Amino acid sequence: MKLEAKLFLYGILFFVPVGVIYALWSDGEPVGTLGIPLVGGLVGMIGGYLALLARRIDARPEDDPLGEIEQGAGDQGVYSPWSWWPLAIALAAALVFAGLALGWWLVGLGMVLGLVALVSFVFEFSRGQHAH
Known part of the structure; x- marks a missing residue:
């Protein structure tokens, strides 16, 4: 760092x-x-x-x-290759930005969708009490 x-x-x-x-x-x-x-x-x-x-x-x-290069080998993080939530977040962002031009009601709809998609994406791998 x-x-x-x-x-x-x-x-x-x-x-x-x-x-x-x-x-x-x-x-x-x-x-x-x-x-x-x-x-x-x-x-x-x-x-x-x-x-x-x-x-x-x-x-x-x-x-x-x-x-050396080989010192950095191995897993670099946990990624979800089959998750659909990033697509939902992108759709929500597109709705918010389109709403700035088309109407404020669309901004609100995009914010709600974005909040649901972001929370679902964060808790996708949760186990126990917050599993879904």
């Missing part, structure tokens, strides 16, 4: 000075003058989170400069 944290934290060193230079060259154009340094703040927040996370977890094979 240390490499990822450094990558995002170096973004601050790029976006904030570029935002200042943009503000000077554009005579204070409001969107870019505010937006570019805000992107620096956003990458700073992500980099800070990754730096805190890197302190809490053990070093990964990717963090070792002398690491």
Whole structure:
């Protein structure tokens, strides 16, 4: 995680000075003058989170400069290849964005569908009390 944290934290060193230079060259154009340094703040927040996370977890094979490819072999996570819930979440997102153009009632319908699909996706592999 240390490499990822450094990558995002170096973004601050790029976006904030570029935002200042943009503000000077554009005579204070409001969107870019505010937006570019805000992107620096956003990458700073992500980099800070990754730096805190890197302190809490053990070093990964990717963090070792002398690491070999085979050190990272094995399972990388649990994925559900036959799940239909990501499709339902995508449909809900499409309804929300279409609702912005067509009508607010469609936004509400998409939000309800998205909430049901997201909860179902999260609890798909649950056992015990929350199994379905």
